[in-house]
Amino acid sequence: MGGLEIRRIFLGLGLAVSAYLLILAWTSQPDQIGSQRSTSISESPVIESIETGQTIEISSNRITPLPVRETDIPVLQPKTTTSTNILQEPSRTDLSRLIKIETNVLNVWIDLLGGDITRVELVQYPQSMDEGSPPIHLLTRSNDQIYIAQSGLIGDGPDSGDRRPLYRAERNGLVFRDKEGDLVLTTEHDGLVIKKIFAFNPNEYLINVVYEVENISEEDFVAGMFSQIKRDGKLPQRDESLFFAPNPYLGGATTTDETRYEKIAFEDVNEGKKSFSKQGGWIGFLQHYFLTAWIPQEEESNRFESLRSSDQTYIFRTIGPTKQIAPFEIGRWSSGFYAGPKNQIALAEISENLNMTVDYGFLWWIAEPLFSILNYFHKVTGNWGAAIILLTVFVKAALFWFSHKGYHSMANLRRVAPAMKRLQERYSNDREKLQKEMMALYQKEGANPLGGCLPMLLPMPIFLALYWVLLESVELRHTPFILWIEDLSAMDPYFVLPLLMGASTYLMQALNPQVGDPMQQKIMKIMPVMFTVLFLFFPAGLVLYWLVNNLISIAHQTYVYKIVERKTAKTS
Numbered sequence: 001m002g003g004l005e006i007r008r009i010f011l012g013l014g015l016a017v018s019a020y021l022l023i024l025a026w027t028s029q030p031d032q033i034g035s036q037r038s039t040s041i042s043e044s045p046v047i048e049s050i051e052t053g054q055t056i057e058i059s060s061n062r063i064t065p066l067p068v069r070e071t072d073i074p075v076l077q078p079k080t081t082t083s084t085n086i087l088q089e090p091s092r093t094d095l096s097r098l099i100k101i102e103t104n105v106l107n108v109w110i111d112l113l114g115g116d117i118t119r120v121e122l123v124q125y126p127q128s129m130d131e132g133s134p135p136i137h138l139l140t141r142s143n144d145q146i147y148i149a150q151s152g153l154i155g156d157g158p159d160s161g162d163r164r165p166l167y168r169a170e171r172n173g174l175v176f177r178d179k180e181g182d183l184v185l186t187t188e189h190d191g192l193v194i195k196k197i198f199a200f201n202p203n204e205y206l207i208n209v210v211y212e213v214e215n216i217s218e219e220d221f222v223a224g225m226f227s228q229i230k231r232d233g234k235l236p237q238r239d240e241s242l243f244f245a246p247n248p249y250l251g252g253a254t255t256t257d258e259t260r261y262e263k264i265a266f267e268d269v270n271e272g273k274k275s276f277s278k279q280g281g282w283i284g285f286l287q288h289y290f291l292t293a294w295i296p297q298e299e300e301s302n303r304f305e306s307l308r309s310s311d312q313t314y315i316f317r318t319i320g321p322t323k324q325i326a327p328f329e330i331g332r333w334s335s336g337f338y339a340g341p342k343n344q345i346a347l348a349e350i351s352e353n354l355n356m357t358v359d360y361g362f363l364w365w366i367a368e369p370l371f372s373i374l375n376y377f378h379k380v381t382g383n384w385g386a387a388i389i390l391l392t393v394f395v396k397a398a399l400f401w402f403s404h405k406g407y408h409s410m411a412n413l414r415r416v417a418p419a420m421k422r423l424q425e426r427y428s429n430d431r432e433k434l435q436k437e438m439m440a441l442y443q444k445e446g447a448n449p450l451g452g453c454l455p456m457l458l459p460m461p462i463f464l465a466l467y468w469v470l471l472e473s474v475e476l477r478h479t480p481f482i483l484w485i486e487d488l489s490a491m492d493p494y495f496v497l498p499l500l501m502g503a504s505t506y507l508m509q510a511l512n513p514q515v516g517d518p519m520q521q522k523i524m525k526i527m528p529v530m531f532t533v534l535f536l537f538f539p540a541g542l543v544l545y546w547l548v549n550n551l552i553s554i555a556h557q558t559y560v561y562k563i564v565e566r567k568t569a570k571t572s
Contacts, residue, residue, distance in 0.1 A: 101183055102175045103202045105340070107135070114164040115185050115196040117149040117207075120339045122290070129478050129487060138290055138339050146313055147231040147285075149292065149337055151209055155322055157223035158189040165189055167196060176202045191217025205340025206295075206350060211333040213325060221325040225333035227294040228317030229285050230309070233266050236287045248288040248472070252306055252316045253357055255281055261356035264306045269314055273307040282351045283316050284338070286359070289474040294318050295336040295351045341474040344371070358472050366465035371473060378475075384488055385481030388541050391466075392548040396556075399458050407557045411564035416441060459549060463542075470539045481540070488541035495536055497543040502532030504550035511557055 097112040107121035118141040126133035139147050152159025159165070167185035174183055183198040192213055199208040215221045235250065252264030257278055264283075268274065283304050284293025296302045296318050303319040318335070325331035338350060348355035360367030373394060377387035396403070419441060427434035470476055470489055480486045484494055492498060505528040535543050 099169050099171075099183060099185075100173045101198070101200060102173075102177075103200055104177060105203060105205060106200075106207075108198075108200075108207070108339075110183065110185075110198065112167045112169060112185065114150065114152060114159065115167055115198075116151075117337065117339075120292075122205075122340060125290075125341065125474075125477070136290065138292055145232060145234050147229075149227075149229055149294070149339070151225065151227040151294075151335065151337075153194070153211055153213070153223040153333065154226055154319075155223040156190075156221050158187065158192075158194060159226070165194065176200050178202065191215065191219075192221060205338055205346075207337045207339070209335055209337055211331075213331045213333075215325045215327055215329055215331070218327050220327070221331070222322055223325075223331075223333075224322040225320045225335060226317055227296065227320075227335045227337070228315055229283075229292055229294065230313050230315055231285055232313050236290075249359055250287050252284065252314070253286050254283040254304055254306075254316075255353040255356075260353045264316065266314060269306050269308050273305065275303060275305045277301060277303050280352070281318070282354055283318050284354075284357065285316055286342075286357055289342055289472075289477055290340065291338065291342050291347075291357050293338045293351075293354065293357075295338060295354070296320055297334060298351075342472070343474060345375075360465065360468040360472055363461055363465040363468065366461055367469050370462070370465055371469050374469065375475070383481065384476055384479045384541065385485065385544060388488070388544050389548050392545050392552065395459070395462055396549065396552045402458055403553070403556060404560065407560035408564065410557070411561050414561070415564065415568060463546065463549075466545055467538075467542055470541045476541060481544070485540050485544075488544070489539050491537050492540045492543060497540055497547055498532055498535040498538070501535055501543050501547040501550060502528050504547060504554065505531060508550060508554055508557070511554070511561070 098118065099110045099112065101108045101110065103123075105123055107119075107123060108117060109119040110116065111118050117139060119137060120139040121135045121137045123135050125136045127136055139149060141148050152164070154160050165187040167187045169183065169185055174181060180199065180201050182200070185196040185198075187194050187196075192215055194214075195212040197208075197210040197212065199210065209227070211225060213221065213223070229252075249263065251266055252269070254262055254264060255278070256262055256276055263286075264274065279301050280296065280298035281302060281304060282293050282295045283306070284291055294317070297320070300320055302321070305315070305317050305319070307315050309315050320333060320335070323331050323333065336350070338347075338354075342358045344355035344358045347357065360371075370391070374384075374387050374391050377390040377394075378384055381387055381390065420438065423434060423437050423441065427437060476489045477487075479488050481488055484496065485492065506525075509525070509528060535546070
């Protein structure tokens with residue numbers, strides 16, 4: 001078997017493996033294509049009492065422990081009430097209870113019953129690129145879907161059992177455009193004056209939820225704060241630009257002391273309640289490009305739970321430590337709620353490991369630095385397409401030494417190809433003698449039959465990692481390049497880039513001599529066509545990367561071939 005044939009086999013295997021991995025990503029279920037950083041949360045035994053990280057000795061018999069059953073924490077969808085405190089199950093929500101808050105990045109609706117966040121719209125992220133397209137909505141409560149964020153005080157608090165407080169607000173709508181602002185909800189409960197405060201920054205997706213409780217009774221007040229995301233298992237809105245893309249991960253996620261990032265798939269929750277304790281931390285719900293998460297106080301020991309409720313919705317929640325408030329004192333509880341894009345730079349500043357919700361798959365260790373470099377080039381150029389081109393040049397420069405050596409090996413193999421063909425003809429009936437003579441020829445001419453594989457195989461992991469970067473990075477969603485490329489995260493609508501990529505791949509193959517039997521030659525000629533068809537539905541940014549990579553490779557390979565040919569001509 002000739003050196004070029006060996007190289008072609010290795011190259012074919014590399015391309016086949018890459019194609020297989022891409023097709024696997026295209027067709028796999030979201031939880032099967034996830035990052036190797038993530039594992040399922042191990043199920044803990046049944047806990048009879050919630051560990052809050054704080055022991056309080058109470059002599060009064062009226063103090064109730066924090067609830068331990070899912071029914072003790074309200075997870076039902078509140079509609080209307082016959083009392084200001086009792087949670088009922090009617091069929092429709094009283095729209096007069098909803099308070100709308102507008103910022104530069106969010107539209108938020110909050111229900112006065114319980115102070116639940118029942119709808120969130122992302123103002124700067126339209127559903128499609130069509131003019132007048134409505135914004136993406138993350139949270140929603142309707143007859144078709146339930147996806148809300150709830151919080152409350154349990155123990156002696158007004159949210160214990162099936163009780164929810166009905167709050168009052170001074171206004172039924174607030175707008176925060178130029179400066180920070182608060183929505184303050186107020187209610188009274190058993191000798192307590194309770195304020196539930198939502199703090200908004202006009203340009204941020206993080207909402208701080210604060211409870212202030214003034215104890216005007218003559219007894220101690222003990223309570224803990226719970227925060228939870230309640231969602232059904234229905235798919236979110238489908239991004240039309242990603243019609244042919246694989247289904248990204250849809251489900252819960254958290255961070256633990258043992259693992260920086262763990263997924264909580266629906267299948268895991270269906271098997272039973274999961275729970276663990278951690279100082280600080282976060283728990284959230286992930287979908288393509290976007291995230292909701294509760295982020296409790298970093299200095300507090302919190303309990304994190306995931307379960308399926310009796311109404312077949314999924315609960316991802318955190319429960320903070322209990323606090324004891326003496327008579328005529330004021331107590332505070334707080335937690336942050338994030339609802340917005342998976343912007344890894346912003347998420348890293350909010351909480352440790354929250355940026356890892358941008359799931360780059362099993363090649364995350366390559367994808368994360370790739371995105372950092374890509375983001376830097378975008379800051380320089382202001383265009384993500386130009387940034388991809390510069391990233392390609394950067395990667396080729398980083399791999400220059402390997403590529404240069406590989407192309408020299410290919411040039412030497414190309415130079416000895418005529419002699420190799422003569423050996424194959426001479427020893428066509430003696431395979432053992434042929435192999436011996438081939439190895440002697442390689443040694444004499446300084447040709448390495450495997451050296452030419454390296455420049456082709458090294459870019460493969462980078463290519464796969466960049467695939468996930470382009471698929472997962474919300475920064476590239478609906479971002480134009482030039483002319484007809486209006487969305488780098490979607491496929492080329494006119495297939496121009498894939499066709500150019502296919503032509504460049506064919507040209508690269510033409511630089512090598514056609515060796516091997518006729519069947520091998522046909523297979524190698526068909527491969528550019530197969531990859532062109534595969535690339536038709538890839539994100540345009542990814543095809544742009546591979547096209548530029550091919551063009552640089554062709555230029556480099558041609559340059560090396562000429563150097564070797566000149567050197568050979570001088571010595572002959």
